[in-house]
Amino acid sequence: xxxxxxxxxxxxxxxxxxxxxxxxxxxxxxxxxxxxxxxxxxxxxxxxxxxxxxxxxxxxxxxxxxxxxxxxxxxxxxxxxxxxxxxxxxxxxxxxxxxxxxxxxxxxxxxxxxxxxxxxxxxxxxxxxxxxxxxxxxxxx
Amino acid sequence: xxxxxxxxxxxxxxxxxxxxxxxxxxxxxxxxxxxxxxxxxxxxxxxxxxxxxxxxxxxxxxxxxxxxxxxxxxxxxxxxxxxxxxxxxxxxxxxxxxxxxxxxxxxxxxxxxxxxxxxxxxxxxxxxxxxxxxxxxxxxxxxxx
Numbered sequence: 552x553x554x555x556x557x558x559x560x561x562x563x564x565x566x567x568x569x570x571x572x573x574x575x576x577x578x579x580x581x582x583x584x585x586x587x588x589x590x591x592x593x594x595x596x597x598x599x600x601x602x603x604x605x606x607x608x609x610x611x612x613x614x615x616x617x618x619x620x621x622x623x624x625x626x627x628x629x630x631x632x633x634x635x636x637x638x639x640x641x642x643x644x645x646x647x648x649x650x651x652x653x654x655x656x657x658x659x660x661x662x663x664x665x666x667x668x669x670x671x672x673x674x675x676x677x678x679x680x681x682x683x684x685x686x687x688x689x690x691x692x
Numbered sequence: 693x694x695x696x697x698x699x700x701x702x703x704x705x706x707x708x709x710x711x712x713x714x715x716x717x718x719x720x721x722x723x724x725x726x727x728x729x730x731x732x733x734x735x736x737x738x739x740x741x742x743x744x745x746x747x748x749x750x751x752x753x754x755x756x757x758x759x760x761x762x763x764x765x766x767x768x769x770x771x772x773x774x775x776x777x778x779x780x781x782x783x784x785x786x787x788x789x790x791x792x793x794x795x796x797x798x799x800x801x802x803x804x805x806x807x808x809x810x811x812x813x814x815x816x817x818x819x820x821x822x823x824x825x826x827x828x829x830x831x832x833x834x835x836x837x
Contacts, residue, residue: 552746552747553747553748553749553786554746554747554748554749558749559746562744562749562750563744567712569742569743569744569750570744594744594746596742596743596744597714597741598714598741598743598753598755599707599714599715599739599741599755600755601697601699601704601715601739601755601756602696602697602698602699603698603699604698604699604703604707605707605714608743608753610743610744610745610746611746625833626833626834628830629830629831629832629833629834630834632822632827632830632831632833632834633831633834635827635831636827636828636831640827641698641823641824641827642821642822642823642824642827643821643822643827643830644819644820644821644822645819645820646817646818646819646820647817647818647820648815648816648817648818649816649817649818650816655818658820659820661822661826661830662822662826662829662830663820663821663822663826664820664821664823664826665818665819665820666818666819666820666821667812667817667818667819668818670793671793671794671795672791672792672793672794672812672819673791673792673793673794673800673810673811673812673813674789674791674810674811674812674817674818674819675789675790675791675792675803675808675809675810675811676787676788676789676790676808676809676811677777677787677788677789677803677806677807677808677809678748678786678787678788678809680807681806681807681808682777682780682781682786682787682788682807683781684806684807685773685774685777685788685806685807686774686777686778686780686781687774687778688770688771688774688778
């Protein structure tokens with residue numbers, strides 16, 4: 552992880568936040584061995600499609616391993632869907648590595664489809680020195 | 693291109709030009725003497741918005757990137773994407789993400805030449821989507837909780 556708690560506070564809780572998050576909490580009597588009641592979270596932000604309009608992107612979805620299989624992940628995802636629809640979104644997008652079979656199966660069970668497999672979309676990224684070069688208007692040699 | 697446009701220009705105006713816009717857009721314009729047969733001087737655009745990574749922080753997603761075919765190969769595309777990267781840098785963004793169709797070899801080569809990585813090929817990342825109907829159904833589950 553390259554960012555600090557301070558970055559997260561500044562970027563998530565200012566006037567125009569870069570992201571929003573929801574947390575899954577269990578009652579005291581079900582707290583984890585270490586005493587945690589917060590056992591899962593989902594981080595999302597609003598995105599856009601020039602074809603379909605507003606959409607929501609789920610960047611992170613996590614439930615502590617000992618709390619999986621209880622519907623918490625699904626509840627988090629459903630809540631994001633609800634929040635997204637309330638904000639006028641028409642789509643919910645997210646990414647999963649295709650080798651993570653439990654996550655892929657979980658996702659497909661909820662009713663979504665695989666844009667990469669079905670349409671051939673590849674996720675591309677520019678970062679580090681390549682991004683610096685691009686920003687300066689240089690080509691990579 | 694998949695599907696058809698499902699939003700109106702009023703929706704684009706509302707979502708792109710309000711106080712907290714959902715997206716930003718850069719356009720490429722040529723001087724009047726180079727306008728197209730139909731009289732257009734706007735010959736390309738890039739649509740992007742801010743995103744986030746809990747690992748790396750602020751990022752950008754470039755949703756659309758287009759140059760009219762007759763104006764390609766002149767550095768317009770490169771100028772557009774460089775400006776998106778520059779704007780991202782000014783806002784402390786550390787990543788520029790986007791997608792490209794696997795069969796679009798010219799586009800893939802364009803991006804790879806600029807140092808982009810293909811995360812689907814290298815790390816197996818797949819994009820998943822809930823469309824409207826499936827999204828409604830998923831949201832209904834939240835109301836029941």
